[in-house]
Amino acid sequence: MIESIDTSLVDWSRAQFALTAIYHWLFVPLTLGLAIIMGITESLYIKTGKEFWKYTTKFWMKLFGINFAVGVATGLILEFEFGTNWSNYSWFVGDIFGAPLAIEAIVAFFLEATFIAVMFFGWNKVSKRFHLTATWLTGIGATLSAWWILVANAWMQYPVGMVFNPETVRNEMDNFIAVAFSPVAVMKFFHTVLSSWIIGAVFVIGISCWYLIKKRNQKMALASIKVAAFVGLCASLITAWTGDQSGYQAAKTQPMKLAAMEGLYEGGYGLGLTVIGFVNPDKKAYDDGVKPILYEVKIPKYLSFLATREANGYVPGIRNLIEGGYPLPDGGIALSAEEKIASGKKAIAALDAFRQAQKDGNKEAETKARKMLQDNMAHFGYGYIQDVNQLIPNVPLNFYAFRIMVGLGFYFILLFAVLLFLIYKKDLTRIKWIQWLCLLSIPLAYIASQAGWVVTETGRQPWAIQNMLPTNAAVSRLQTSSVQLTFFLFLILFTILLIAEINIMLKAIKKGPEGEASTNI
Amino acid sequence: MNMGKISFVKVWYFYLNGFRNMTWGRTLWLLILIKLFIMFFILRLFFFPSFLKDKENKPEYVGNELIQRSAAYKNINIKN
Numbered sequence: 001m002i003e004s005i006d007t008s009l010v011d012w013s014r015a016q017f018a019l020t021a022i023y024h025w026l027f028v029p030l031t032l033g034l035a036i037i038m039g040i041t042e043s044l045y046i047k048t049g050k051e052f053w054k055y056t057t058k059f060w061m062k063l064f065g066i067n068f069a070v071g072v073a074t075g076l077i078l079e080f081e082f083g084t085n086w087s088n089y090s091w092f093v094g095d096i097f098g099a100p101l102a103i104e105a106i107v108a109f110f111l112e113a114t115f116i117a118v119m120f121f122g123w124n125k126v127s128k129r130f131h132l133t134a135t136w137l138t139g140i141g142a143t144l145s146a147w148w149i150l151v152a153n154a155w156m157q158y159p160v161g162m163v164f165n166p167e168t169v170r171n172e173m174d175n176f177i178a179v180a181f182s183p184v185a186v187m188k189f190f191h192t193v194l195s196s197w198i199i200g201a202v203f204v205i206g207i208s209c210w211y212l213i214k215k216r217n218q219k220m221a222l223a224s225i226k227v228a229a230f231v232g233l234c235a236s237l238i239t240a241w242t243g244d245q246s247g248y249q250a251a252k253t254q255p256m257k258l259a260a261m262e263g264l265y266e267g268g269y270g271l272g273l274t275v276i277g278f279v280n281p282d283k284k285a286y287d288d289g290v291k292p293i294l295y296e297v298k299i300p301k302y303l304s305f306l307a308t309r310e311a312n313g314y315v316p317g318i319r320n321l322i323e324g325g326y327p328l329p330d331g332g333i334a335l336s337a338e339e340k341i342a343s344g345k346k347a348i349a350a351l352d353a354f355r356q357a358q359k360d361g362n363k364e365a366e367t368k369a370r371k372m373l374q375d376n377m378a379h380f381g382y383g384y385i386q387d388v389n390q391l392i393p394n395v396p397l398n399f400y401a402f403r404i405m406v407g408l409g410f411y412f413i414l415l416f417a418v419l420l421f422l423i424y425k426k427d428l429t430r431i432k433w434i435q436w437l438c439l440l441s442i443p444l445a446y447i448a449s450q451a452g453w454v455v456t457e458t459g460r461q462p463w464a465i466q467n468m469l470p471t472n473a474a475v476s477r478l479q480t481s482s483v484q485l486t487f488f489l490f491l492i493l494f495t496i497l498l499i500a501e502i503n504i505m506l507k508a509i510k511k512g513p514e515g516e517a518s519t520n521i
Numbered sequence: 522m523n524m525g526k527i528s529f530v531k532v533w534y535f536y537l538n539g540f541r542n543m544t545w546g547r548t549l550w551l552l553i554l555i556k557l558f559i560m561f562f563i564l565r566l567f568f569f570p571s572f573l574k575d576k577e578n579k580p581e582y583v584g585n586e587l588i589q590r591s592a593a594y595k596n597i598n599i600k601n
Contacts, residue, residue, distance in 0.1 A: 062545070069549035073557060080560075080569035087572035091583040120546070121539025169584040348591040355584055383591045473590050476572040486568050493559060500552060508545065 012483040013085045013475050018457070019487060020077050022450060023494035027071020027501075029449055032146060032193055033200015034064040035139030040227050042135050046128055055517035056220045057135075058123070060204065062508050065120060070501040075149070077490065085483060089464050089474035094170035096162050096179060097152050104148035112141030146196075147189050154185035156465050157456070158253045164377055166354045166370060184249050191242035194235045195449055198412055201232030202438075202445035205419065207509055209438040212429055220517035225438075226423055233416035240409060244306060250459075251307030251315065252329075254466060256391065257459035259318045260398040262303060263293045267317035267326060272298030273306060276403070279396040286318045286392060293399075318395075322388050337388040344383030347376035381468045390470075393461045401454040408448035415441060429521070 038060050045053035079101070082090045090097070118126060118134035126134070155161075161178030162171040173179060205228045208221035250258045258264075263279055264271070265286055277296035284290070301311040308314065308329070316334065320326045324336030335343075350373035357365035385391060419438070422428050428435075460466060464474035512518055543550070576582040 065546070066549060069553050070556075072553065073560065076560065077564070080565055083571040083573075084569040085572075088583055088586050091573060091579060092587070117536060117539065121535060121542075125535065167580070169580045169587065345591060348588060351584065352588045355588075473587060477586070478572070482568075486564075489564070489568065493564075497552075497556065504545070504548065504552075 006480060007472070009478065009480045009483065010472050010475050012480055012487060013081075013478075014471060016085065016483055016487040016490065017078065017081055020074075020081065020490055020494070021453070021457075023490075023498070024071070024074045024078065025450065025453060026446065026498065027067055027074060028146070029196035029199040029446075030067045030203060031064065031071060031142050032139070032196035033198070033203065034060055034067065035135075035142055035200070036197050036231055037200055037204050037224075037228055038064060039132075039136045039139050040231065041224070042132050044227075046132050050516075052219065052223070052516040054123075055513050055515035056223060059220065059513035059517055060224070061119065061135075063207075063505060066501060066504050066508060068116070070497050070504075074494070074497070085476050085478065086464070086474050087476040089469060091170060092469055092474070093155075093465065094162075094165075094168070094172055096155055096159075096171055096173050099173060099176070100148040100151040100155075100180070104145050107144065110141075112138055112145060115141060143193055146193055150189045150192055151180055151182075151185045153456075154182055154188045155179055156463075157188075157460055158182055158184040158249075159465055159468055164373070164380070166351055166373055167358070169351075184253060187242055187245045187249060191239060191246055191452075194239045194242060195409075195452065197235035198232055198239060198409075199445045199449055201228040201235065201416070202412065202441055204228035205232070206439045206442035209435040210509070211512070212435045213432070213439065215429075215520065217512050217518050218429055218520040220513050220519075222423065222428060222521065225419060225428065229416045229419040229423065232412065233420060236409060236413045236416060240413065243406070243409065247306045248309065254460055255307075255316055256318065256321050256393065257398070257455075258307060259316065259321060260393040260395050260459055261402040261455060263395050263399045264303070264315065264317040265292050265319050267315050267320040269304065269314050270301050270312040271303040271315050272300045273302035274298050277399075279399050283395075286322055286389070292395070318392055322391065337382070337385070337391055340379045340382040341385050341388075343376045343379035344381060344385070346383075347373055347380040348383040350376065377468075379467060381463060381465065381470050381473070384470045384473045385462070390462050393459050398455055398459045401451040401458070405448050405451040405455060408444055408451070412441075412445070412448070 038057055041053055041060065042057040044050075045057055082097075115134040115137040118131065119138050122131050122134060159171075160182050161175035162173050164170075165172050179185075204224050208224045208228070211217040211221040247258065250261075259267075262274060263277070265283075274293060274296045275298065277293040280290060280292055280294050282290050283292045304313040304315055305311050314327060316326050320334070322337045324334045324339060326334045328334050350369045354366060354369035354373060357363075357369055415438070419428075419434065422431060422434060462470040462472070464471050540546075540550075573579050573582065
């Protein structure tokens with residue numbers, strides 16, 4: 001008997017996971033971003049011996065503490081959801097997902113939790129250098145936490161270092177290094193952490209500019225802007241490079257995601273990257289011949305260069321990825337989606353035959369089924385695809401989210417560069433427009449970061465694990481109504497937390513720094 | 522042994538005094554405790570039990586799930 005899963009259950013389960021991940025990601029990047037800025041300002045305190053830097057550090061540390069307190073453990077809800085809503089997935093990934101998360105919990109979290117106490121309670125009680133070490137180790141602990149979480153996420157995008165065991169129906173890690181240091185994981189880590197530094201920098205600059213607007217705490221505001229603009233400019237330039245590298249990796253490992261980001265239906269050689277454009281609402285099917293993007297402005301050849309590192313390299317579009325037959329970089333010819341689906345169904349049939357052979361004690365049939373499963377395992381997930389259109393992610397969402405992320409990324413490079421010029425060459429306390437621009441840019445940093453995750457996660461649909469397990473096979477057989485209930489519970493809980501964070505933070509900002517950091521110039 | 526005891530006492534008082542001298546930190550700790558209570562004693566217990574917890578043979582259950590959710594796989598002849 002073939003049992004189908006209600007699509008609304010999959011949609012609500014995805015929406016619930018997206019909601020919790022989005023809220024969780026409001027807190028994490030500010031923690032990572034403020035950690036680096038606190039570390040630098042406290043290092044300046046140790047280097048110069050000026051109490052001003054101590055009070056400046058304590059002020060940003062207070063905001064770090066508020067954000068950390070509200071955000072801490074919100075990520076655990078995602079783990080609850082894995083066990084309840086995504087149980088097939090949780091079982092199927094086996095120890096691969098569990099190992100990085102366990103390391104994250106044991107090593108990184110305890111490092112963070114130990115030194116955060118020294119950081120907050122240790123002023124004047126431990127030596128200055130030990131306190132500085134604790135501040136940096138708190139930031140390093142938070143960053144290491146991010147590493148292991150991103151390793152787990154990268155594995156879903158690019159599953160490596162494992163073998164599937166049909167006896168346990170689980171993937172088993174056979175190469176820890178391949179999992180922990182896969183090129184996708186490494187680049188994802190740097191792209192994510194550095195983009196978090198941008199959020200920290202924009203946040204510090206925005207709050208400092210608010211003080212300039214209010215003509216308060218000007219000394220601290222100007223000093224903080226210098227530090228944050230420097231951090232922000234370095235981080236945003238490197239983030240642009242890691243973004244380029246991530247695009248190259250997506251072309252190799254998730255070509256459908258790249259095609260969706262570009263709204264590219266027809267592949268070709270020497271293709272340009274769309275800078276500006278609008279998704280044509282009349283485009284209804286991948287093979288209807290309707291022009292997908294209207295009013296597009298392109299950088300000639302750049303998409304080919306991004307994807308292949310050759311100006312005239314071949315980049316497949318959505319139609320090519322569905323129909324196959326295009327040349328692969330290794331000289332082979334790409335399979336069509338239909339061929340992959342047939343291979344996936346063979347893999348699932350082989351799994352069924354293997355289990356039956358085990359029950360019957362038929363060793364010969366067991367060996368034969370295992371061989372067929374191994375031969376087709378690369379396309380296992382395609383066996384759940386009923387219509388090739390299911391393989392196409394949401395093109396408008398990916399197209400616009402990608403452009404929002406990249407566009408804001410370049411806006412921040414310009415903003416940091418202009419700020420550094422103005423702060424060294426002009427009197428920033430008199431330039432109102434830039435003060436307001438910086439203050440209003442705080443939400444833009446969050447929008448850019450969230451847009452990046454939208455591209456990462458919706459661009460890989462329908463896959464929970466790339467090519468191995470689609471969401472409709474990964475989801476638990478629950479009542480849709482129970483998922484809806486918890487969706488709204490989370491919405492309420494997280495919104496209350498967010499309001500609490502904003503309220504406490506606004507109070508702390510209004511109160512401002514103490515000591516020498518509270519003076520005007 | 523004595524040195525270890527002294528160090529332990531020092532660390533204990535370091536934390537104790539740190540918590541005692543908190544000002545705005547008290548509100549944050551209250552927030553953390555309420556949040557953790559809601560997460561672990563309400564959400565985890567009543568809304569997010571492990572789905573596979575009561576399944577006696579988990580590989581059997583997940584294997585059946587994965588096989589049954591694939592449409593028309595039965596038409597495949599694995600001898601080919």
